[in-house]
Amino acid sequence: MKTGYLAPEGFEEELAAELPKSAERFDRLFLVDDAPQKAAWAQNIWHDLEVITFASISDAAKQLRIRGSLWAFYPFQYVRKGTLIEKKLPYFSAKPLSFPCSLPKAPLGSWMILNENTLLASSQCSSPFPHGAPNFVQTAIPPSRAYLKLWELFTLIGTMPQAGDQCLEIGASPGSWTWVLDQLGANILAVDRAPLAPEISSLERVSFLQKDAFTLEPDSSVQWLFSDAACYPEKLLRWLEKWLARDTKAHLVCTLKFQGKGNEAILKEFEKIETSRILHLSHNKHELTWYRPGKF
Ligand SMILES: C[S@@+](CC[C@H](N)C(=O)[O-])C[C@H]1O[C@@H](n2cnc3c(N)ncnc32)[C@H](O)[C@@H]1O
Missing domain, CATH: 3.40.50.150 (Vaccinia Virus protein VP39)
Structure with missing residues (x-):
């Protein structure tokens, strides 16, 4: 079993210190060949990772659609190809949230492209927000952004x-x-x-x-x-x-x-x-x- 852990920007070292040394790193994403473990510094955990081979852009989108309907692309590499695949997936836009609000109910998967014809996907992420980051409608009233x-x-x-x-x-x-x-x-x-x-x-x-x-x-x-x-x-x-x-x-x-x-x-x-x-x-x-x- 493979699990992915996404570090918040700038806190990759903190997350790496919590994970096994054998973790494979793709920029902010760390892959571990094991069941999920506690990781306080993870902003999103990708459960049950699947390695999927695809023949074409349409095939990649089809394979993702079989596994879930809402997906967030992690654009670490192959950004152009990923964007073309994204266009063939159901439209997903993380609408800004107006606080107070409840958590989005629909599961949101995450995926990235590993090489020309392989992608890595999890339809079961720990966060319902794209890459673990909610986007709130912000207000200018309080004295700080805290x-x-x-x-x-x-x-x-x-x-x-x-x-x-x-x-x-x-x-x-x-x-x-x-x-x-x-x-x-x-x-x-x-x-x-x-x-x-x-x-x-x-x-x-x-x-x-x-x-x-x-x-x-x-x-x-x-x-x-x-x-x-x-x-x-x-x-x-x-x-x-x-x-x-x-x-x-x-x-x-x-x-x-x-x-x-x-x-x-x-x-x-x-x-x-x-x-x-x-x-x-x-x-x-x-x-x-x-x-x-x-x-x-
Ligand atoms: C990051 S600021 C808090 C921001 C605040 N939560 C907000 O939303 O505006 C940290 C605060 O901790 C206060 N602080 C640090 N040590 C303290 C202590 N021993 N007793 C009271 N306040 C303390 C500082 O004076 C500072 O105002």
């Missing part, structure tokens, strides 16, 4: 704060996550050493504390706990452990920010936390998003 991380996460996990929910957000400045939470009707206590943008701090449901967030003690009234704080993941984990020791029921959403290589040990510590998962959002930079569902 709001796209929350939109992407909420869309992927299929849940988000509801009107009236109590959120604690640390590392909140300038406030684009706060803006997302406010738009959902949640109440937010935002904490940062730096001030929020004035248009965010003046929102009715937003309270703000200007201080070191890691001095805060666990609070059982919190239903959603968010951290996008710029800090070492180790520091964040030591603080979260206090919440976990009190058996917090809150949904926990944290960005794990890395400075260089060699983060495997701390990643494992986060991974070990029951029911949690780690993912690389297409809107994450050199960071991963850790999520532990709420226990309500």
